[in-house]
Amino acid sequence: MCGIFCLLTLTPSQFERDKTVHEHLKRRGPNLSQDLTVRGSCYQCLFSAHVLHMRGLLTPQPVEDNAGNVLEWNGEIFGGLPVKPEENDTTVVSQRLSTCSSPSEILSVLSSIRGPWGFVYYQKAGDYLWFGRDFFGRRSLLWRFDTELNALTLTSVAARGSGSDQAVWQEVPAAGVYRIDLNATAESGSVMFEVYPWADGGTDEVSSCCETILESVPSGCAAVMNQSGLVLPTPVRPLNTTIPTSLNETEDHQNSCVKDLEQLLASKDKNDEVNRLIEVLSEAVRRRVQALPFREQDVSLPDEQASVALLFSGGIDSMILAALADRHIPAYQPIDLLNVAFKLQEPKKQKESANKHKKHNNKPKTDAADSRTSSPFDVPDRITGKAGLKELQDLNPERKWNFVEINVTQEELQKMREERICHLVYPLDTVLDDSIGCAVWFAARGAGFIMEDGDQRAFTSSAKVILTGIGADEQLAGYSRHRVRFKTSGFEGLIQELAMELGRISSRNLGRDDRVIGDHGKEARFPYLDEDVVSYLNSLPVWDKADLSLPRGVGEKLLLRLAAKQLGLGQSAVLPKRAMQFGSRIAKMEDKREKASDKCTRLLTG
Structure with missing residues (x-):
């Protein structure tokens, strides 16, 4: 598990990180902390990750591969992708994503993973920023957009402010994953999220996901369904909505x-x-x-x-x-x-x-019933x-x-x-x-x-x-x-x-x-x-x-x-x-x- 943080700025102004947020992130990931900055022609992405070492070799994050892709991964793989006992799942995810050249391939990797995750991924080819949470939202990811600084922040944990600052942070809806075209964003000066929703293909389901997302989009940003109509197949089967035709089917056990x-x-x-x-x-x-x-341990010792x-x-x-x-x-x-x-x-x-009882009787009670409820x-x-x-x-x-x-x-x-x-x-x-x-x-x-x-x-x-x-x-x-x-x-x-x-x-x-x-x-x-x-x-x-x-x-x-x-x-x-x-x-x-x-x-x- 990790504390992950990404700051996308569209202006060259310096942005000072909230010290409280930074401390929270470090407590989530006490084993290793690291920053990495990616600069484009008209944007800048600061990645900061704090690692809690759970399995395999201790792997620093953010992970940058040979092609310049950058991954922040806050999750565990319990199935779907093979992870050997000595392997770290962050490395496995990074390697699989580095082979992807299209959105459908990235979605295929993400939808195959069984287990909790939140992630931020910079795809160097095309200058895209991907992020999102697993189908159930078992890992936290928050977002906000600062209109004064023209900056989008994604983080595992935030800090409560005061006054007008109260409402700016929101949870990223676990309704899909999101992609930002960084070059297009830099040119327009506004952030647009392309949405890839979790769905089994039904139009009602896609519409419901998009509605959920639109309700939570940070002020100053916009979200649209991806033009290709791609979705992430949901990792669980649909709920059985069968209704019994008779009471006998339910074996009425009233008595x-x-x-x-x-x-x-x-x-x-x-x-x-x-x-x-x-x-x-x-x-x-x-x-x-x-x-x-x-961890090394002698099985013969307690x-x-x-x-x-x-x-x-x-x-x-x-x-x-x-x-x-x-x-x-x-x-x-x-x-x-x-x-x-x-x-x-x-x-x-x-x-x-x-107190009255004490005045009249200073002798302490010692009966068993009293000691049980004391x-x-x-x-x-x-x-x-x-x-x-x-x-x-x-x-x-x-x-x-x-x-x-x-x-x-x-x-x-x-x-x-x-x-x-x-x-x-x-x-x-x-x-x-x-x-x-x-x-x-x-x-x-x-x-x-x-x-x-x-x-x-x-x-x-x-x-x-x-x-x-x-x-x-x-x-x-x-x-x-x-x-x-x-x-x-x-x-x-x-x-x-x-x-x-x-x-x-x-x-x-x-x-x-x-x-x-x-x-x-x-x-x-x-x-x-x-x-x-x-x-x-x-x-x-x-x-x-x-x-x-x-x-x-x-x-x-x-x-x-x-x-x-x-x-x-x-x-x-x-x-x-x-x-x-x-x-x-x-x-x-x-x-x-x-x-x-x-x-x-x-x-x-x-």
């Missing part, structure tokens, strides 16, 4: 209970579906936990440092990832389970009552996380599972939000973005403690790879709004909701999470958004994935719950969905009556 998970598994068809899901998800996890930085960590709540999404990671990570290596909790605020009345960090995700840890220990007692308790006070939250997190969440700005951005940032930092022989020991996770469960709810109807939509609009409404969820995941979640996790010099990986996993889930009719006639904790993400049972997991298989902002209790910390969609004033710095 079912938890034990019916086992009964459902007894059905051969259902059992085959579950095993296929486990197969594709296990392979997705394998790709992500084995493509790791090379390895104290984990290579892989998980954002871990003990809920079904993270439990399944942990169980599958356990299959593919050597038994002698620990796995870090990152569990974040925000300090519970004691209600005023309760404080007053406690910690202000006993939030719901901490409780389910510890229960999940016990299940994983039962599943593999030989594995060292580092359950990292990450406790955050209001003072530290406010300090780090102001110093760092507000810039990383930006340009997103809602209460929900604040809550999740802060929770993920502290979790990914991995600084807390673990319990050893009944004692707390300070601990900071060293893992560079962090697995996250995002994508499961969006595909398997895990949110409460899916139940509401199903109740009001039936299967047709539910299918529309699921299609929308996956379509907007880049702008709602993934860019933000990539910026927040990357700030620690760590890389987010998303097994539920592996192209093969998404294609398999898209192939199934919606009622095979979820049965919202069943109660909470069973019906939503039903197929995943059956997979959990098949993997030998216990109570975690039937835990109801709890959003991170509520499970970690960050939503309660501010003690404000806010809506998730409200603009968050706490994110403003000026």
Whole structure:
């Protein structure tokens, strides 16, 4: 993974880089930083890249080939293009792009890659600048155009400004890739993006992509569909939009209970579906936990440092990832389970009552029930996380599972939000973005403690790879709004909701999470958004994935719950969905009556 930056200027004036942006980029790529400048007759491109070394030889970026092409690559190849264990994927992409002489050939290379990416590529022949994000937008890329300086900036991460500077940065839509004809731009003095959208060829799909892009084009720039009508073929199969013709097709389980998970598994068809899901998800996890930085190690010695960590709540999404990671990570290596909790605020009345009680009775309480509830960090995700840890220990007692308790006070939250997190969440700005951005940032930092022989020991996770469960709810109807939509609009409404969820995941979640996790010099990986996993889930009719006639904790993400049972997991298989902002209790910390969609004033710095 890397922090990439490109500044295209159409005037000879000097441009001073934002120091805050530069610091953010360096934290994303702590292993190596380098600049490179390309000058044309009437333009100048400054490329700046900051590398987080993940596999193969440490490769400096930007990469310039023998023909003068320049690549900045922020991504991982998990399939589609062959990458040998000793090879670096940046070098592989650079070599493949250097053989391309036409737009269709460049699109062919990009569309073949399986895995997350954001890139900027200067094509010397013809003076073109290409850039974009993968189909799901799993890597952040932002853009803005400064009309005063006549300069376009592309960057992995920006910095929140103040006043009139607030609205200039936007996320590059993950709706396609873009090409700028630098000579034509220099002649006209204005930036025009040629758009190459992701599509399966349908005109409606192309129109929808172009509409999404036009809404986000920076002020002072313009975008047009490429004249050849070329598209990038989407890397996943279309969503199955079949609607049942009768209730029998959906096997109405209105009166079912938890034990019916086992009964459902007894059905051969259902059992085959579950095993296929486990197969594709296990392979997705394998790709992500084995493509790791090379390091020498003596297998005979215990390895104290984990290579892989998980954002871990003990809920079904993270439990399944942990169980599958356990299959593919050597038994002698620990796995870090990152569990974040925000300090519970004691209600005023309760404080007053406690103070009165102290005056009348100075003798401290020592009963077991009181000691169990005494910690202000006993939030719901901490409780389910510890229960999940016990299940994983039962599943593999030989594995060292580092359950990292990450406790955050209001003072530290406010300090780090102001110093760092507000810039990383930006340009997103809602209460929900604040809550999740802060929770993920502290979790990914991995600084807390673990319990050893009944004692707390300070601990900071060293893992560079962090697995996250995002994508499961969006595909398997895990949110409460899916139940509401199903109740009001039936299967047709539910299918529309699921299609929308996956379509907007880049702008709602993934860019933000990539910026927040990357700030620690760590890389987010998303097994539920592996192209093969998404294609398999898209192939199934919606009622095979979820049965919202069943109660909470069973019906939503039903197929995943059956997979959990098949993997030998216990109570975690039937835990109801709890959003991170509520499970970690960050939503309660501010003690404000806010809506998730409200603009968050706490994110403003000026």
